[in-house]
Amino acid sequence: MTRAYNFSAGPATLPETVLQQAQAEMLDWHGAGASIVELSHRGPEFLQVAQEAEADLRTLMAIPDDYAVLFLQGGATAQQALIPLNFAVPGQKADYVLTGHWGKTAIKQARPYVDVNIAASSENGGFRGIPARADWRLSDDAAYVHVTANETIHGVEFRDTHDVGDVPLVADFSSSIVSEPLDVSKYAVIYAGAQKNLGPVGVSVVIIRRDLLERAGQPRADIFTYASHVAKESMLNTPPTWNWYLAGLVFKWMLAQGGVEEFARRNARKSALLYQVIDNSGGFYRNEVEPAVRSRMNVPFFLKDEALNKPFLDEAKTAGLISLKGHRALGGMRASIYNAMPEEGVQALASFMRDFQQRHG
Ligand SMILES: *Cc1c(COP(=O)(O)O)cnc(C)c1O
Numbered sequence: 001m002t003r004a005y006n007f008s009a010g011p012a013t014l015p016e017t018v019l020q021q022a023q024a025e026m027l028d029w030h031g032a033g034a035s036i037v038e039l040s041h042r043g044p045e046f047l048q049v050a051q052e053a054e055a056d057l058r059t060l061m062a063i064p065d066d067y068a069v070l071f072l073q074g075g076a077t078a079q080q081a082l083i084p085l086n087f088a089v090p091g092q093k094a095d096y097v098l099t100g101h102w103g104k105t106a107i108k109q110a111r112p113y114v115d116v117n118i119a120a121s122s123e124n125g126g127f128r129g130i131p132a133r134a135d136w137r138l139s140d141d142a143a144y145v146h147v148t149a150n151e152t153i154h155g156v157e158f159r160d161t162h163d164v165g166d167v168p169l170v171a172d173f174s175s176s177i178v179s180e181p182l183d184v185s186k187y188a189v190i191y192a193g194a195q196k197n198l199g200p201v202g203v204s205v206v207i208i209r210r211d212l213l214e215r216a217g218q219p220r221a222d223i224f225t226y227a228s229h230v231a232k233e234s235m236l237n238t239p240p241t242w243n244w245y246l247a248g249l250v251f252k253w254m255l256a257q258g259g260v261e262e263f264a265r266r267n268a269r270k271s272a273l274l275y276q277v278i279d280n281s282g283g284f285y286r287n288e289v290e291p292a293v294r295s296r297m298n299v300p301f302f303l304k305d306e307a308l309n310k311p312f313l314d315e316a317k318t319a320g321l322i323s324l325k326g327h328r329a330l331g332g333m334r335a336s337i338y339n340a341m342p343e344e345g346v347q348a349l350a351s352f353m354r355d356f357q358q359r360h361g
Pocket of ligand 1: 010074075076077078102148150151152172173174175193194196
Protein backbone atom coordinates (compact mmCIF):
# COMPACT_ATOMS: atom_id res chain seq x y z
CA MET A 1 0.00 0.00 0.00
CA THR A 2 1.24 3.49 -0.87
CA ARG A 3 -0.65 6.52 0.28
CA ALA A 4 0.03 9.64 -1.76
CA TYR A 5 0.31 13.12 -0.30
CA ASN A 6 -3.20 14.36 -1.04
CA PHE A 7 -3.64 18.12 -1.51
CA SER A 8 -7.41 17.93 -2.09
CA ALA A 9 -9.39 21.00 -0.97
CA GLY A 10 -12.20 18.92 0.48
CA PRO A 11 -13.05 16.20 1.12
CA ALA A 12 -9.44 16.32 2.19
CA THR A 13 -6.71 14.15 3.60
CA LEU A 14 -7.22 12.71 7.09
CA PRO A 15 -4.55 11.75 9.61
CA GLU A 16 -3.32 8.28 8.73
CA THR A 17 -3.45 7.11 12.35
CA VAL A 18 -7.10 8.16 12.55
CA LEU A 19 -7.94 6.07 9.49
CA GLN A 20 -6.04 3.14 10.98
CA GLN A 21 -7.91 3.45 14.25
CA ALA A 22 -11.26 3.63 12.45
CA GLN A 23 -10.25 0.55 10.47
CA ALA A 24 -9.29 -1.34 13.61
CA GLU A 25 -12.57 -0.41 15.31
CA MET A 26 -14.72 -0.91 12.24
CA LEU A 27 -16.17 -4.35 12.95
CA ASP A 28 -16.28 -4.24 16.73
CA TRP A 29 -16.20 -0.90 18.53
CA HIS A 30 -14.55 -1.30 21.97
CA GLY A 31 -16.07 -4.75 22.51
CA ALA A 32 -19.62 -3.61 21.75
CA GLY A 33 -20.00 -6.46 19.25
CA ALA A 34 -20.91 -4.04 16.47
CA SER A 35 -19.48 -1.12 14.58
CA ILE A 36 -20.20 2.30 16.06
CA VAL A 37 -22.17 3.07 12.88
CA GLU A 38 -24.48 0.13 13.54
CA LEU A 39 -25.49 1.26 17.02
CA SER A 40 -28.28 3.58 18.10
CA HIS A 41 -27.34 7.21 18.46
CA ARG A 42 -29.22 7.10 21.78
CA GLY A 43 -27.29 4.14 23.16
CA PRO A 44 -24.50 4.51 25.74
CA GLU A 45 -21.73 3.76 23.21
CA PHE A 46 -22.54 6.55 20.79
CA LEU A 47 -23.49 8.98 23.56
CA GLN A 48 -19.98 8.51 24.92
CA VAL A 49 -18.48 9.17 21.47
CA ALA A 50 -20.65 12.26 21.01
CA GLN A 51 -19.94 13.73 24.42
CA GLU A 52 -16.19 13.16 24.16
CA ALA A 53 -16.11 14.78 20.71
CA GLU A 54 -17.83 17.89 22.02
CA ALA A 55 -15.66 18.04 25.14
CA ASP A 56 -12.48 17.61 23.09
CA LEU A 57 -13.50 20.31 20.62
CA ARG A 58 -14.30 22.63 23.53
CA THR A 59 -10.82 21.97 24.92
CA LEU A 60 -9.10 22.41 21.55
CA MET A 61 -10.80 25.71 20.78
CA ALA A 62 -11.24 26.94 24.37
CA ILE A 63 -14.94 27.42 23.68
CA PRO A 64 -16.57 29.38 26.52
CA ASP A 65 -19.55 27.83 28.38
CA ASP A 66 -21.96 30.44 27.06
CA TYR A 67 -21.58 28.92 23.60
CA ALA A 68 -23.50 25.89 22.36
CA VAL A 69 -21.75 23.40 20.07
CA LEU A 70 -23.79 21.56 17.44
CA PHE A 71 -22.91 18.65 15.14
CA LEU A 72 -25.38 18.91 12.24
CA GLN A 73 -26.04 17.60 8.77
CA GLY A 74 -26.44 19.80 5.72
CA GLY A 75 -22.91 21.07 5.27
CA ALA A 76 -21.73 24.63 5.56
CA THR A 77 -24.10 25.67 2.78
CA ALA A 78 -27.18 24.74 4.81
CA GLN A 79 -25.87 26.84 7.72
CA GLN A 80 -25.61 29.78 5.32
CA ALA A 81 -29.40 29.59 4.90
CA LEU A 82 -30.18 28.70 8.54
CA ILE A 83 -28.27 31.69 9.89
CA PRO A 84 -30.65 34.33 8.45
CA LEU A 85 -33.67 32.10 9.16
CA ASN A 86 -32.75 31.87 12.82
CA PHE A 87 -31.13 35.21 13.58
CA ALA A 88 -32.93 37.82 11.43
CA VAL A 89 -36.56 38.85 11.17
CA PRO A 90 -38.05 38.98 7.65
CA GLY A 91 -36.82 41.99 5.72
CA GLN A 92 -34.12 42.85 8.24
CA LYS A 93 -30.70 43.88 6.95
CA ALA A 94 -27.64 41.67 7.27
CA ASP A 95 -24.14 42.82 6.36
CA TYR A 96 -21.88 40.60 4.27
CA VAL A 97 -18.19 41.13 3.63
CA LEU A 98 -17.47 39.48 0.30
CA THR A 99 -13.94 38.16 -0.20
CA GLY A 100 -14.41 35.19 -2.53
CA HIS A 101 -16.49 32.31 -3.84
CA TRP A 102 -17.84 31.11 -0.49
CA GLY A 103 -18.88 34.59 0.53
CA LYS A 104 -20.95 34.63 -2.65
CA THR A 105 -22.57 31.34 -1.72
CA ALA A 106 -23.39 32.71 1.73
CA ILE A 107 -25.10 35.71 0.15
CA LYS A 108 -27.01 33.54 -2.30
CA GLN A 109 -28.32 31.32 0.49
CA ALA A 110 -29.29 34.32 2.63
CA ARG A 111 -31.03 36.45 0.00
CA PRO A 112 -34.47 34.78 0.27
CA TYR A 113 -34.56 35.61 3.98
CA VAL A 114 -32.79 38.91 4.59
CA ASP A 115 -32.02 42.22 2.97
CA VAL A 116 -28.38 41.53 2.13
CA ASN A 117 -26.09 44.53 2.33
CA ILE A 118 -22.70 43.88 0.79
CA ALA A 119 -20.77 45.99 3.25
CA ALA A 120 -17.46 45.51 1.46
CA SER A 121 -16.22 43.46 -1.45
CA SER A 122 -12.91 42.60 -3.07
CA GLU A 123 -14.62 41.26 -6.21
CA ASN A 124 -13.44 44.15 -8.42
CA GLY A 125 -9.87 43.26 -7.56
CA GLY A 126 -10.47 39.61 -8.46
CA PHE A 127 -10.72 38.52 -4.80
CA ARG A 128 -7.02 39.02 -4.12
CA GLY A 129 -7.35 40.95 -0.88
CA ILE A 130 -9.56 41.85 2.06
CA PRO A 131 -11.17 45.32 2.15
CA ALA A 132 -9.76 47.46 4.96
CA ARG A 133 -12.08 47.65 7.97
CA ALA A 134 -12.28 51.44 7.55
CA ASP A 135 -13.92 50.89 4.16
CA TRP A 136 -16.69 48.58 5.35
CA ARG A 137 -20.10 50.25 5.08
CA LEU A 138 -22.01 48.50 7.85
CA SER A 139 -25.76 49.08 8.30
CA ASP A 140 -27.06 50.70 11.48
CA ASP A 141 -29.57 47.97 12.18
CA ALA A 142 -28.00 44.79 10.78
CA ALA A 143 -29.05 41.45 12.27
CA TYR A 144 -25.42 40.33 12.02
CA VAL A 145 -22.21 40.74 10.02
CA HIS A 146 -21.01 37.74 8.02
CA VAL A 147 -17.42 37.08 6.98
CA THR A 148 -15.62 34.12 5.39
CA ALA A 149 -12.56 33.54 7.54
CA ASN A 150 -10.71 31.65 4.82
CA GLU A 151 -11.70 31.60 1.17
CA THR A 152 -10.87 28.05 0.16
CA ILE A 153 -10.84 28.68 -3.59
CA HIS A 154 -9.28 32.14 -3.77
CA GLY A 155 -6.75 31.48 -1.00
CA VAL A 156 -7.53 34.64 0.95
CA GLU A 157 -7.59 34.52 4.74
CA PHE A 158 -8.48 37.07 7.39
CA ARG A 159 -5.39 37.43 9.57
CA ASP A 160 -7.28 39.52 12.19
CA THR A 161 -10.74 39.50 13.69
CA HIS A 162 -12.28 42.84 12.71
CA ASP A 163 -14.27 44.68 15.35
CA VAL A 164 -17.94 45.18 14.44
CA GLY A 165 -19.10 46.57 17.77
CA ASP A 166 -22.17 44.99 19.34
CA VAL A 167 -23.48 43.47 16.11
CA PRO A 168 -23.06 39.67 16.16
CA LEU A 169 -20.14 38.57 14.01
CA VAL A 170 -20.89 35.36 12.09
CA ALA A 171 -18.00 33.58 10.42
CA ASP A 172 -17.61 30.71 7.99
CA PHE A 173 -14.53 28.89 9.27
CA SER A 174 -15.03 25.79 7.11
CA SER A 175 -11.47 25.66 5.84
CA SER A 176 -9.50 27.14 8.73
CA ILE A 177 -11.18 26.07 11.99
CA VAL A 178 -8.70 24.58 14.50
CA SER A 179 -5.75 25.65 12.34
CA GLU A 180 -4.54 28.14 14.96
CA PRO A 181 -5.72 29.59 18.29
CA LEU A 182 -8.88 31.68 17.95
CA ASP A 183 -10.66 33.95 20.43
CA VAL A 184 -14.12 32.42 20.11
CA SER A 185 -15.63 35.18 22.27
CA LYS A 186 -15.11 37.68 19.43
CA TYR A 187 -17.69 35.79 17.35
CA ALA A 188 -21.41 35.17 17.81
CA VAL A 189 -21.50 32.21 15.42
CA ILE A 190 -18.68 30.09 13.99
CA TYR A 191 -19.62 27.39 11.51
CA ALA A 192 -17.64 24.87 9.50
CA GLY A 193 -18.27 21.91 7.25
CA ALA A 194 -16.03 19.13 8.54
CA GLN A 195 -14.43 17.95 5.32
CA LYS A 196 -11.49 20.34 5.34
CA ASN A 197 -9.96 20.46 8.80
CA LEU A 198 -12.23 18.44 11.09
CA GLY A 199 -12.94 15.07 9.53
CA PRO A 200 -15.11 13.55 6.83
CA VAL A 201 -17.86 15.28 4.87
CA GLY A 202 -21.38 14.90 6.24
CA VAL A 203 -21.24 16.79 9.50
CA SER A 204 -20.94 20.50 10.26
CA VAL A 205 -19.87 22.09 13.49
CA VAL A 206 -21.83 25.17 14.54
CA ILE A 207 -20.75 27.15 17.59
CA ILE A 208 -23.40 29.64 18.74
CA ARG A 209 -23.37 32.20 21.55
CA ARG A 210 -26.42 31.18 23.55
CA ASP A 211 -28.09 34.59 23.73
CA LEU A 212 -28.63 34.42 19.95
CA LEU A 213 -30.80 31.34 20.38
CA GLU A 214 -33.46 33.60 21.93
CA ARG A 215 -33.93 35.51 18.69
CA ALA A 216 -37.30 34.90 17.04
CA GLY A 217 -35.97 34.65 13.49
CA GLN A 218 -38.44 33.71 10.77
CA PRO A 219 -41.25 31.21 10.29
CA ARG A 220 -39.51 27.86 9.87
CA ALA A 221 -39.76 24.20 10.74
CA ASP A 222 -38.36 22.84 13.98
CA ILE A 223 -35.67 20.95 12.07
CA PHE A 224 -34.32 24.29 10.82
CA THR A 225 -34.25 25.80 14.32
CA TYR A 226 -30.88 25.96 16.05
CA ALA A 227 -32.48 26.31 19.50
CA SER A 228 -34.27 22.99 18.99
CA HIS A 229 -31.04 21.26 18.00
CA VAL A 230 -29.35 22.73 21.08
CA ALA A 231 -32.22 21.55 23.32
CA LYS A 232 -31.85 18.02 21.90
CA GLU A 233 -28.01 18.08 21.94
CA SER A 234 -27.82 17.66 18.14
CA MET A 235 -30.11 14.62 18.30
CA LEU A 236 -33.37 16.17 17.20
CA ASN A 237 -33.24 13.52 14.49
CA THR A 238 -30.65 10.85 13.73
CA PRO A 239 -27.28 12.59 13.61
CA PRO A 240 -24.49 11.62 11.17
CA THR A 241 -22.93 9.21 13.64
CA TRP A 242 -20.04 7.96 11.51
CA ASN A 243 -18.90 11.47 10.64
CA TRP A 244 -19.25 12.67 14.23
CA TYR A 245 -17.24 9.66 15.44
CA LEU A 246 -14.44 10.26 12.91
CA ALA A 247 -14.30 13.97 13.74
CA GLY A 248 -13.99 12.94 17.38
CA LEU A 249 -10.97 10.78 16.50
CA VAL A 250 -9.43 13.77 14.69
CA PHE A 251 -9.93 15.94 17.81
CA LYS A 252 -8.17 13.34 19.98
CA TRP A 253 -5.33 13.13 17.46
CA MET A 254 -4.98 16.93 17.50
CA LEU A 255 -4.89 17.06 21.30
CA ALA A 256 -2.23 14.32 21.38
CA GLN A 257 -0.13 16.26 18.85
CA GLY A 258 -0.14 19.39 21.00
CA GLY A 259 -3.39 21.15 20.13
CA VAL A 260 -4.03 24.20 17.98
CA GLU A 261 -0.85 25.99 19.12
CA GLU A 262 1.26 23.19 17.64
CA PHE A 263 -0.80 23.10 14.43
CA ALA A 264 -0.49 26.87 14.10
CA ARG A 265 3.33 26.51 14.11
CA ARG A 266 3.23 23.68 11.58
CA ASN A 267 0.75 25.49 9.34
CA ALA A 268 2.87 28.66 9.39
CA ARG A 269 5.96 26.69 8.33
CA LYS A 270 4.10 24.70 5.67
CA SER A 271 2.50 27.70 3.99
CA ALA A 272 5.66 29.85 4.25
CA LEU A 273 7.64 27.14 2.44
CA LEU A 274 5.22 26.99 -0.50
CA TYR A 275 4.94 30.77 -0.87
CA GLN A 276 8.73 30.97 -0.74
CA VAL A 277 9.08 28.48 -3.62
CA ILE A 278 6.48 30.43 -5.61
CA ASP A 279 7.94 33.87 -4.88
CA ASN A 280 11.52 32.74 -5.58
CA SER A 281 10.64 31.13 -8.90
CA GLY A 282 11.25 34.26 -10.97
CA GLY A 283 7.69 34.22 -12.25
CA PHE A 284 7.61 30.53 -13.23
CA TYR A 285 5.00 30.09 -10.47
CA ARG A 286 2.68 32.90 -9.45
CA ASN A 287 0.31 33.51 -6.51
CA GLU A 288 -1.73 36.67 -6.96
CA VAL A 289 -3.05 37.19 -3.42
CA GLU A 290 -1.86 40.17 -1.38
CA PRO A 291 0.90 38.74 0.81
CA ALA A 292 -0.64 39.99 4.08
CA VAL A 293 -3.80 37.93 3.58
CA ARG A 294 -2.48 34.83 1.85
CA SER A 295 -4.15 31.71 3.16
CA ARG A 296 -2.20 29.28 5.32
CA MET A 297 -4.61 26.51 4.30
CA ASN A 298 -5.11 26.81 0.54
CA VAL A 299 -2.30 27.93 -1.74
CA PRO A 300 -3.54 28.62 -5.27
CA PHE A 301 -0.85 29.19 -7.86
CA PHE A 302 -0.44 29.45 -11.61
CA LEU A 303 2.31 28.29 -13.93
CA LYS A 304 3.76 30.90 -16.27
CA ASP A 305 3.00 28.69 -19.24
CA GLU A 306 -0.46 27.10 -19.14
CA ALA A 307 0.70 24.37 -21.50
CA LEU A 308 2.72 23.06 -18.55
CA ASN A 309 -0.38 22.47 -16.41
CA LYS A 310 -0.94 18.95 -17.63
CA PRO A 311 2.71 17.84 -17.40
CA PHE A 312 2.83 19.38 -13.90
CA LEU A 313 -0.18 17.39 -12.72
CA ASP A 314 0.96 14.18 -14.42
CA GLU A 315 4.49 14.33 -13.06
CA ALA A 316 3.24 15.32 -9.61
CA LYS A 317 1.01 12.28 -9.57
CA THR A 318 3.90 10.04 -10.53
CA ALA A 319 5.83 11.59 -7.63
CA GLY A 320 2.99 10.66 -5.23
CA LEU A 321 1.49 14.17 -5.01
CA ILE A 322 -2.20 14.19 -5.91
CA SER A 323 -5.23 16.52 -6.17
CA LEU A 324 -3.26 19.65 -7.10
CA LYS A 325 -5.56 20.82 -9.88
CA GLY A 326 -7.00 24.25 -9.13
CA HIS A 327 -10.73 24.95 -8.80
CA ARG A 328 -12.43 25.34 -12.17
CA ALA A 329 -13.39 28.93 -11.27
CA LEU A 330 -9.72 29.97 -11.16
CA GLY A 331 -7.76 27.38 -13.12
CA GLY A 332 -4.11 26.75 -12.35
CA MET A 333 -3.12 24.76 -9.28
CA ARG A 334 -4.10 24.68 -5.65
CA ALA A 335 -2.34 22.98 -2.77
CA SER A 336 -4.60 22.55 0.24
CA ILE A 337 -2.46 21.98 3.29
CA TYR A 338 -4.80 21.47 6.22
CA ASN A 339 -3.77 20.18 9.64
CA ALA A 340 -3.67 16.57 8.46
CA MET A 341 -1.14 17.31 5.69
CA PRO A 342 2.23 16.41 7.23
CA GLU A 343 5.17 18.79 6.85
CA GLU A 344 6.97 16.07 4.86
CA GLY A 345 4.17 16.25 2.27
CA VAL A 346 4.66 19.99 1.80
CA GLN A 347 8.44 19.54 1.67
CA ALA A 348 7.96 16.90 -1.02
CA LEU A 349 5.75 19.27 -3.01
CA ALA A 350 8.26 22.12 -2.64
CA SER A 351 11.11 19.90 -3.91
CA PHE A 352 8.96 18.68 -6.78
CA MET A 353 8.08 22.26 -7.77
CA ARG A 354 11.73 23.35 -7.78
CA ASP A 355 12.72 20.26 -9.74
CA PHE A 356 9.88 20.71 -12.24
CA GLN A 357 10.94 24.31 -12.82
CA GLN A 358 14.52 23.22 -13.48
CA ARG A 359 13.40 20.73 -16.05
CA HIS A 360 10.77 22.91 -17.74
CA GLY A 361 11.75 26.51 -16.91
C1 LIG B 1 -16.26 23.86 1.40
C2 LIG B 1 -16.76 25.17 1.90
C3 LIG B 1 -18.13 25.46 1.99
C4 LIG B 1 -19.21 24.49 1.50
O1 LIG B 1 -19.30 23.40 2.32
P1 LIG B 1 -20.41 22.26 2.05
O2 LIG B 1 -20.17 21.34 3.19
O3 LIG B 1 -20.13 21.67 0.71
O4 LIG B 1 -21.75 22.91 2.10
C5 LIG B 1 -18.51 26.67 2.51
N1 LIG B 1 -17.60 27.57 2.92
C6 LIG B 1 -16.28 27.33 2.84
C7 LIG B 1 -15.31 28.36 3.31
C8 LIG B 1 -15.82 26.13 2.32
O5 LIG B 1 -14.49 25.89 2.25
